[in-house]
Amino acid sequence: MLDSVIRARDDFLVEGGAILPNKFQMYFATLADSDGFEDKVESWRNVYGFNYEPIRSWAVTEPVTDTVTPRNVISRPVSVMEIDIMTATIPDLDFTAQFTLPTVREAWAQGFVGWFNVDFDMGSTAVALNTSPWHKYTHWQQCLFYANDEFFVPTDSTVTVCLGMKKNAGNARDLDVEVSWDVNGEAHEMSYKMR
Numbered sequence: 001m002l003d004s005v006i007r008a009r010d011d012f013l014v015e016g017g018a019i020l021p022n023k024f025q026m027y028f029a030t031l032a033d034s035d036g037f038e039d040k041v042e043s044w045r046n047v048y049g050f051n052y053e054p055i056r057s058w059a060v061t062e063p064v065t066d067t068v069t070p071r072n073v074i075s076r077p078v079s080v081m082e083i084d085i086m087t088a089t090i091p092d093l094d095f096t097a098q099f100t101l102p103t104v105r106e107a108w109a110q111g112f113v114g115w116f117n118v119d120f121d122m123g124s125t126a127v128a129l130n131t132s133p134w135h136k137y138t139h140w141q142q143c144l145f146y147a148n149d150e151f152f153v154p155t156d157s158t159v160t161v162c163l164g165m166k167k168n169a170g171n172a173r174d175l176d177v178e179v180s181w182d183v184n185g186e187a188h189e190m191s192y193k194m195r
Contacts, residue, residue: 001173002024002083002085002088002093003090003093003167003172005019005085006085006088006089006090006093007090009085009086018086018122018123019085019086020120020122020123021085021118021119021120021129022084022085022086022119022120022121022122023082023083023084023085023118023119023121024081024082024083024085024116024117024118024119025079025081025082025083025116025117025118025119026079026080026081026082026114026115026116027077027078027079027080027114027115027116027117027132028077028078028080028099028101028112028113028114028161028163029073029074029075029076029077029078029101029112029113029114030073030074030075030101030103030109030112030113030153030159031068031072031073031074031109031110031111031112031113031144031145031146032072032073032074032107032108032109032110032153033068033072033110033111033113033144033146034108034110034150036064036066036068036072036110036144036146037110037111037146037150040059040064040144040146041056041059041060041110041146042056044056044059060146060147060148060190061190061191061192061193062192062193062194062195063114063143063144063145063146063177063192063194064143064144064146065140065141065142065143065144066141066142066144067133067137067141067142068113068133068142068144069133070133070134072113072133073104073113073133074103074104074105074106074107074109074153075101075102075103075104075153075159076101076102076104077101077132078099078100078101080097080099080114080163081095081097081165086122093167094165094166094167095164095165095166096162096163096164096165097162097163097164098160098161098162098163099160099161099163100158100159100160100161101158101159101161102158103153103154103155103156103157103158103159105155106152106153106154106155107152107153108150108151108152108153109147109150109151109152109153109159109183110146110147110150111144111145111146111147111190112144112145112147112161112179112181113133113142113143113144113145114142114143114145115131115132115133115140115142115143116131116140117129117130117131117132143194145177145179145190145192147188147190148188148190149188151183151186151188152183153183154184157183157184159181159182159183160181160182160183161179161180161181162178162179162180162181163177163178163179164177164178164179165177165178168193173195174193174194174195175193175194176191176192176193176194177191177192177193177194178190178191178192179192
């Protein structure tokens with residue numbers, strides 16, 4: 001959706017004008033959400049006694065918009081993308097980021113959680129919208145990237161992550177997301193389509 005804002009900025013914003021919000025940050029953290037994983041992914045393995053594994057295989061590739069609590073976040077969050085909306089270009093929106101997520105408590109993880117913050121700081125009073133699990137509920141909630149299988153994250157470990165995000169070739173409003181990660185030498189990867 002930011003590409004539409006950038007196009008409108010380039011076509012219509014007058015000299016000295018402002019786009020608000022003017023800054024965007026995206027965050028990522030390791031997720032422990034066994035109840036959500038069971039409800040949204042694993043439940044397809046037994047629907048009234050029938051195994052819908054093909055639907056499960058599809059469902060796990062669709063990120064879920066939902067809320068989680070700070071207790072579900074088992075790593076320190078990391079900022080994976082920052083955009084100055086006043087100067088960004090459309091190619092800036094496709095990105096790959098490599099980072100580590102330091103674990104804050106041992107748990108079985110079910111994937112990752114992402115959220116964003118935006119700043120309105122071009123006026124006399126700066127205002128921020130924060131969609132993180134530590135802040136009040138917003139319409140945007142958080143984005144849950146469930147893994148195909150749970151993975152164990154020990155205390156004082158790090159999860160090494162490579163996150164790639166780009167517009168889908170068939171529909172510019174969809175995003176193709178690739179996440180690969182390593183925990184204690186155990187490699188994992190998932191492909192998602194955000195609609």
